[in-house]
Amino acid sequence: MSAGIVRPIAMDDLDALLDLARGAGAGFTSLPPVREVLEKKIARSLVSFTSTASTPRHERYMFVLEDASGAVCGCCAIEAACGLDEPFYNYRVGLTVQASPSLNVYKRHPTLYLSNDLTGASMLCSLYLRRDARSGGNGALLSRSRFLFMAAFPQRFAEKVIAEMRGVSDENGRSPFWEGLGRHFFDIEYGDAEHVVGQGNKAVIAELMPRHPIYTVLLPPEAQAVLGKVHPETAPALRFLEQERFRYQGYIDIFDGGPAVEAPLRAIRSIRRSLQLPAVVGASRGGDTKPLLIANDKLGAFRCVLADARADREGVHLAPATAEALNIGNGDTVRLCPL
Structure with a gap:
């Protein structure tokens, strides 16, 4: 038997969760290394597990993975329905076509549109496994345990399930997408923007972003290159979700440009099987x-x-x-x- 056991988080796990958050690094906005914020997340999860919800509401279910010694070595969570308390923003990557037959010009430009399209979807989030625990099936256990929970209590979740994947940043926490776009509207470092988002203020920053469509050709090449791309450490998680029938449908994070992937609840492979x-x-x-x-x-x-x-x-x-x-x-x- 695998030595790992996935269970709901408890308030006694706060110190361990803080250690995990510190190890996660830049770009992990759903798991900020701030004790007070994590304490609130645990408290919300405790209430969620005792709720009598029969429809997807404000619940947030958080889980931890214990190793053979009983130490917490990983965590994950599910938001029952995102965007019910405040607007939930992404960029939708669309296409603008400009053509002039008389000039023999035909141009197709990827274009970013600020969107609330994913509001109300259930969201997989806060998945992190300590580096020394990434073997022995622990990754599959931690990731897929959420699907067995959702299969057991489908009435608590939406028909669409999404996951926002961590976008590209370098070893210093610098995000090319933020440098190419967000910094023009907020003269702060990406890490500081991350901190604001981690405190639960994502909508505040999003509402100050430009409302007009943004032509990606106007962004620096470095920013264009990371649109819809994931951080190297997130690549295994993306491959896993793709195996579970999640697909990228053209939505990216407004801060680091990472992709959002989605799947119908009942089409998720582990739920269906x-x-x-x-x-x-x-x-x-x-x-x-x-x-x-x-x-x-x-x-x-x-x-x-x-x-x-x-x-x-x-x-x-x-x-x-x-x-x-x-x-x-x-x-x-x-x-x-x-x-």
Whole structure:
């Protein structure tokens, strides 16, 4: 069995979450290394797990990954519906065509339009795994655990699910997109803009950005080159989401130019392939086991593990240690998904 266990975050995890935020680096605006902000995020998550929501509302569900020693080595979150409290902005990358047959001119210009199109979508966010824990299936466990949670409680989430991917920045935290566009309207460093966004003030800055369409050819080549591109450390997360049927549909972040990818909730691969079966706890009697993502169906006491198990007509055969990690007993229903 994988040593990792995904569970809802607790207030006792604040110090560990702060350490993770400090290690995440530039561009991770949903996980700012500010103790007071993170404390509020945990408090909001605690309330969300106790809510009786039957529609996507203001809930934000945050999870942590524990290693074999019980130490927190990763985190992730789901916003049930973004943009309900304040406008949620992205740039939509459109196309402007200018043509003159008499001059034999035909030009196609990518153009940025300030947009609220993704308002109300559920959003995957705050995914970060400590560097020394990026092995043994921990990445797949942490990322996909959210899909088993959403599959168990679909009424709490929107029909569209998005993820804003971290855009390109260098080792000094410099963002070419910000330098080419945002800095002209805010004479502050990208890191300072990040801090403002991390404090929950993204809409304040967005509303001061130009409302008119922006022709990308007017941006510096360095800014044009990173439109819709991800930070190197984010590339594995993007590949994972693409495997889950997420696609880039032309929306980018207004600060670093990183892409937003999206998928219909019920089309997400791990949700569509998940099954509910009774747990059969004890030593398996023959048959091959294989790695399975397995979760209980308890809202506030949600648990998810990656374990070697066998599924058949009787149910899913689990080792006692796996059942203990999931906090379930023989006959309890679990949700599973093959890797």
